[in-house]
Amino acid sequence: MWFYIDPTSHVPVYKQICEKIKGMVISGKLEIGGFVPSVRKLAKDLGVNVNTVARAYRELVNEGVLQPIKGEGYVVRGIGEDFVDEKLKDLKKVLFELKAMGIDEMKILEVVREVFKDDIRG
Amino acid sequence: MWFYIDPTSHVPVYKQICEKIKGMVISGKLEIGGFVPSVRKLAKDLGVNVNTVARAYRELVNEGVLQPIKGEGYVVRGIGEDFVDEKLKDLKKVLFELKAMGIDEMKILEVVREVFKDDIRG
Amino acid sequence: MWFYIDPTSHVPVYKQICEKIKGMVISGKLEIGGFVPSVRKLAKDLGVNVNTVARAYRELVNEGVLQPIKGEGYVVRGIGEDFVDEKLKDLKKVLFELKAMGIDEMKILEVVREVFKDDIRG
Amino acid sequence: MWFYIDPTSHVPVYKQICEKIKGMVISGKLEIGGFVPSVRKLAKDLGVNVNTVARAYRELVNEGVLQPIKGEGYVVRGIGEDFVDEKLKDLKKVLFELKAMGIDEMKILEVVREVFKDDIRG
DNA sequence: GTGGTCTAGACCACG
DNA sequence: GTGGTCTAGACCACT
Numbered sequence: 001m002w003f004y005i006d007p008t009s010h011v012p013v014y015k016q017i018c019e020k021i022k023g024m025v026i027s028g029k030l031e032i033g034g035f036v037p038s039v040r041k042l043a044k045d046l047g048v049n050v051n052t053v054a055r056a057y058r059e060l061v062n063e064g065v066l067q068p069i070k071g072e073g074y075v076v077r078g079i080g081e082d083f084v085d086e087k088l089k090d091l092k093k094v095l096f097e098l099k100a101m102g103i104d105e106m107k108i109l110e111v112v113r114e115v116f117k118d119d120i121r122g
Numbered sequence: 123m124w125f126y127i128d129p130t131s132h133v134p135v136y137k138q139i140c141e142k143i144k145g146m147v148i149s150g151k152l153e154i155g156g157f158v159p160s161v162r163k164l165a166k167d168l169g170v171n172v173n174t175v176a177r178a179y180r181e182l183v184n185e186g187v188l189q190p191i192k193g194e195g196y197v198v199r200g201i202g203e204d205f206v207d208e209k210l211k212d213l214k215k216v217l218f219e220l221k222a223m224g225i226d227e228m229k230i231l232e233v234v235r236e237v238f239k240d241d242i243r244g
Numbered sequence: 245m246w247f248y249i250d251p252t253s254h255v256p257v258y259k260q261i262c263e264k265i266k267g268m269v270i271s272g273k274l275e276i277g278g279f280v281p282s283v284r285k286l287a288k289d290l291g292v293n294v295n296t297v298a299r300a301y302r303e304l305v306n307e308g309v310l311q312p313i314k315g316e317g318y319v320v321r322g323i324g325e326d327f328v329d330e331k332l333k334d335l336k337k338v339l340f341e342l343k344a345m346g347i348d349e350m351k352i353l354e355v356v357r358e359v360f361k362d363d364i365r366g
Numbered sequence: 367m368w369f370y371i372d373p374t375s376h377v378p379v380y381k382q383i384c385e386k387i388k389g390m391v392i393s394g395k396l397e398i399g400g401f402v403p404s405v406r407k408l409a410k411d412l413g414v415n416v417n418t419v420a421r422a423y424r425e426l427v428n429e430g431v432l433q434p435i436k437g438e439g440y441v442v443r444g445i446g447e448d449f450v451d452e453k454l455k456d457l458k459k460v461l462f463e464l465k466a467m468g469i470d471e472m473k474i475l476e477v478v479r480e481v482f483k484d485d486i487r488g
Numbered sequence: 489g490t491g492g493t494c495t496a497g498a499c500c501a502c503g
Numbered sequence: 504g505t506g507g508t509c510t511a512g513a514c515c516a517c518t
Contacts, residue, residue: 007314010507011132012501026223049315049503084223088233091216095237098209101148105238111210112234115217116227134508160490171510176492184306192373193415193490193518254377256493270467282505293495298507315502315505328467332477335460339481342453345392349482355454356478359461360471376492378516415518 002037002045013048017056022065025079035073036066124159124167135170139178144187147201157195158188246281246289257292261300266309269323279317280310368403368411379414383422388431391445401439402432 003024005016024030036057037045043053057074060066066074098108125146127138146152158164161179165172179196182188188196220230247268249260268274280286283301287294301318304310310318342352369390371382390396402423403411409419423440426432432440464474 010134010137014501015132023219023223028224052502055501084220084225087216087220087223087225088229091220091230091233092237094209094213094216095234097145098213099237101145101206101209102150103206103209105234107210108213108234108238109231111213112217112227112230115214115221116230136508161492162490173511174509177508179491190491191518192492192516195490254381256376258493259376267463267467272468283507284505295496296494299493301506312506313502314507317505328469331460331464331467331469332473335464335474335477336481338453338457338460339478341389342450342457343481345389345450345453346394347450347453349478351454352457352478352482353475355457356461356471356474359458359465360474380516418517421516 002042005046005048013052014056014059017042017046017048017053018059018063021056021060022079022083025065025076026083030076032076032078034076036076038073124164127168127170135174136178136181139164139168139170139175140181140185143178143182144201144205147187147198148205152198154198154200156198158198160195246286249290249292258296258300258303261286261290261292261297262303262307265300265304266323266327269309269320270327274320276320276322278320280320282317368408371412371414379418380422380425383408383412383414383419384425384429387422387426388445388449391431391442392449396442398442398444400442402442404439 003020005013005020007013009016021030021036025032030036036042039050039053039057042048043050046053057066057068061068061074064077065079067077068074095108125142127135127142129135131138143152143158147154152158158179159167161175162172164170165175168175179188179190183190183196186199187201189199190196217230247264249257249264251257253260265274265280269276274280280301281289283297284294286292287297290297301310301312305312305318308321309323311321312318339352369386371379371386373379375382387396387402391398396402402408405416405419405423408414409416412419423432423434427434427440430443431445433443434440461474
């Protein structure tokens with residue numbers, strides 16, 4: 001219902017949840033001032049333990065992305081620009097690796113075009 | 123002397139070593155038929171435990187990338203094309219995330235150009 | 245409680261564990277879909293280090309015999325027919341050695357009968 | 367020229383050499399009182415390091431199978447019955463494993479017959 | 489010197 | 504409790 005996590009990844013599940021939530025805040029899929037799903041609901045949807053989601057939300061509270069409201073849930077406070085910058089750094093890292101492996105810039109551009117091609121809402 | 127690993131990453135050190143070695147085989151920095159640095163040497167260079175490097179090499183043996191010769195070292199056997207494909211999938215994944223966050227294609231192309239700009243030298 | 249390993253053998257302990265587990269899967273003593281003993285428990289039972297059992301299980305995961313579930317344990321997935329064939333090859337090898345040493349076929353049959361004699365009980 | 371060893375086996379090469387030599391003494395392929403090949407020759411034939419063969423011969427001297435003669439080589443002294451008994455124990459071990467895996471006695475006998483079928487010099 | 493295995497003990501993520 | 508990774512240090516086999 002919300003998104004999917006990869007249990008086989010080496011990235012901890014709670015980190016994956018944090019990333020996804022932050023991404024949805026940045027993209028506007030989660031409105032500022034709105035509620036994120038309850039810990040139990042999200043845990044059930046993702047097929048993950050409650051503690052794991054709780055930990056993710058706790059981290060997001062520490063980062064100022066979420067704010068807990070007793071007896072109600074967690075509301076979205078907002079998110080800094082840093083998150084986008086970090087993702088762009090990830091992009092650079094992958095690009096450098098591909099370059100080191102001798103991959104052509106044309107091949108990269110081809111992939112970029114492929115990903116963005118059905119981006120009608122430009 | 124060889125490369126660096128990120129101890130803070132969630133990706134296990136042994137996996138990082140595997141990736142780097144494979145990248146160097148693909149790019150030709152490691153010749154097929156040649157030796158990779160000894161387990162002890164690489165461990166020392168990377169500031170990592172011997173067992174960790176040994177495990178990385180063991181995995182590469184399982185994948186057919188390396189071949190162990192007792193008392194001599196590990197020789198590079200070669201590597202399939204799959205590795206490049208996997209890296210390109212990583213690229214796509216990051217691109218989709220950035221797209222989902224509302225990042226413009228122009229911004230992406232800017233980063234690509236930046237990474238490949240000093241690609242003139244042979 | 246489970247089985248025994250021979251620490252004096254030249255066959256690595258982790259390999260012995262792999263063999264035993266596979267044998268128990270083939271014979272049905274370990275049910276497909278069921279759990280094998282936890283890494284720590286088996287290590288304690290066998291008087292072996294945790295890492296050694298972990299390595300054995302890891303190999304079995306590579307071979308598709310086991311599947312790890314974090315926080316729960318390892319479940320048995322199944323095993324190919326190859327394992328029996330390999331054991332039969334071991335048999336042949338020993339038989340050829342005995343034959344080369346001039347041992348009579350009658351002597352061999354005697355041993356076979358001895359091993360299988362109490363095979364009446366289901 | 368003599369026999370072959372398996373460098374990938376977990377059994378140490380020097381042990382494999384010992385086993386083979388003993389087997390050849392038992393079977394009569396090596397005459398008591400005769401010379402075994404020189405350390406250097408056997409090492410060359412097997413594609414093994416000289417030290418490894420030297421170690422094997424040293425072990426065999428300790429066991430009383432060989433006797434070193436300075437400046438000439440190693441002569442075969444003889445070998446006890448124990449060796450055959452040990453091999454028969456190996457046989458039993460493999461048989462028990464196969465039995466535990468649910469293999470039928472008929473299948474075993476089939477393999478035995480196959481191995482001994484061209485045993486014309488019965 | 490090389491690789492291969494093992495131990496003892498530690499920390500993290502997950503349920 | 505579970506598995507996953509890592510360290511420090513040991514011994515063995517082989518060149």
